[in-house]
Amino acid sequence: MKADLRSDTITKPRPEMLDFMVQAPVGDDCYGDDPTVNELQQECASMFGKEAALFTCSGTMSNQLALKAHTQPGDEIILEKNYHINFFESGPSAHLAQIVLNPVHTEDGVLTPALIEDAINAKPRSPIYSNPRLICLENTIAYYGGKIFPFAVLGAIRTFALKKDMKVHMDGARILNACVATGISPEEYAKCADTVSLCFAKGLGAPFGSILMGDEETINRAKMFRKWYGGGLHQAGFMAAGALYGLRNAWPRLQDDHAKSRLLNNLLKQSEFSFPVSENVDTNIVIFDIKKTSLSAPEFVHHMETRGVCLFPWLGSQVRAVTHQDVSYPEIEWAAKEIMLEAAKLAHKNNQIVYSFPAPRESTIIRAAI
Numbered sequence: 053m054k055a056d057l058r059s060d061t062i063t064k065p066r067p068e069m070l071d072f073m074v075q076a077p078v079g080d081d082c083y084g085d086d087p088t089v090n091e092l093q094q095e096c097a098s099m100f101g102k103e104a105a106l107f108t109c110s111g112t113m114s115n116q117l118a119l120k121a122h123t124q125p126g127d128e129i130i131l132e133k134n135y136h137i138n139f140f141e142s143g144p145s146a147h148l149a150q151i152v153l154n155p156v157h158t159e160d161g162v163l164t165p166a167l168i169e170d171a172i173n174a175k176p177r178s179p180i181y182s183n184p185r186l187i188c189l190e191n192t193i194a195y196y197g198g199k200i201f202p203f204a205v206l207g208a209i210r211t212f213a214l215k216k217d218m219k220v221h222m223d224g225a226r227i228l229n230a231c232v233a234t235g236i237s238p239e240e241y242a243k244c245a246d247t248v249s250l251c252f253a254k255g256l257g258a259p260f261g262s263i264l265m266g267d268e269e270t271i272n273r274a275k276m277f278r279k280w281y282g283g284g285l286h287q288a289g290f291m292a293a294g295a296l297y298g299l300r301n302a303w304p305r306l307q308d309d310h311a312k313s314r315l316l317n318n319l320l321k322q323s324e325f326s327f328p329v330s331e332n333v334d335t336n337i338v339i340f341d342i343k344k345t346s347l348s349a350p351e352f353v354h355h356m357e358t359r360g361v362c363l364f365p366w367l368g369s370q371v372r373a374v375t376h377q378d379v380s381y382p383e384i385e386w387a388a389k390e391i392m393l394e395a396a397k398l399a400h401k402n403n404q405i406v407y408s409f410p411a412p413r414e415s416t417i418i419r420a421a422i
């Protein structure tokens with residue numbers, strides 16, 4: 053068996069999606085002529101209750117366009133230190149938008165008006181200093197195990213931002229995971245931000261693309277920068293069709309990805325050598341700790357890869373597993389057993405300890421763990 057749990061970005065388009073893609077009517081999107089791109093943009097704008105939407109190459113590009121569209125060089129952005137925009141995109145953010153990131157440290161990734169106010173007050177503010185112009189949020193919060201951003205706090209931040217004349221961008225790469233898990237609609241979430249992004253190449257199973265939504269003026273600005281960054285595409289309708297297919301068909305199935313993560317998290321709880329960092333998972337990301345094996349996360353991940361379980365090394369001794377449509381329930385059960393067995397063996401070898409592994413569970417018990 054094999055289980056690739058590195059990310060939900062590894063999902064490949066299903067045959068039905070590919071059929072839909074090759075049959076899509078296309079045109080030159082740089083002339084606004086691609087009917088499928090236009091349909092995708094209209095459908096997303098209406099689903100999220102925004103005036104306009106822009107199809108982009110990647111989640112990173114959507115974020116970078118939002119930063120550029122909302123700010124002037126030298127402006128400051130307040131966000132949490134482990135959000136994608138700070139954790140992975142500090143280089144492009146400095147290079148492209150030329151802004152200053154002011155990252156807030158939290159335990160759980162949840163920014164609050166009080167924390168944002170503290171970050172604003174931590175520096176002198178007057179027209180001769182950097183202007184805190186934008187708040188960036190993330191939902192779900194990838195670093196913190198796909199945590200759902202509490203809805204009431206989003207509303208409070210939106211009110212705070214309006215009072216401070218600041219804008220809010222929500223990095224919603226996995227916003228639909230939050231929607232299916234909470235029942236809160238895309239439109240309700242989008243009301244809490246000026247711009248929202250969404251990724252099609254993750255749980256939705258499309259091969260390509262992301263979208264940025266907001267008011268017409270901001271999206272027109274983003275469109276200009278998309279062209280400047282080399283992201284103006286021509287017959288992009290083939291790719292937009294994959295995104296549309298995912299949006300229409302894969303969205304409800306995200307529930308299933310969440311059940312797979314709950315199963316994995318519950319199974320890993322049986323092991324003290326690969327124990328999950330959270331009691332519960334909100335969506336499709338499981339983070340577990342292997343410090344008792346005395347291996348680093350990259351070493352453990354490399355070891356598991358040779359056994360057919362692909363994982364992603366997180367910081368320190370934490371390892372990440374993401375569930376998605378291309379991994380089955382039996383593969384999750386198998387992967388969990390492999391992880392637990394190998395972690396126990398490695399801990400035994402590296403620490404010279406005697407371990408006792410729990411007796412194999414009946415699959416009915418495993419099923420009950422979902």
Ligand SMILES: *Cc1c(COP(=O)(O)O)cnc(C)c1O
Pocket residue numbers: 109110111112113115136137190192194223225226251253262
């Ligand atoms: C995946 C992800 C991105 C970036 O998406 P790419 O398409 O890989 O550039 C941005 N933000 C978050 C929260 C993500 O999980």
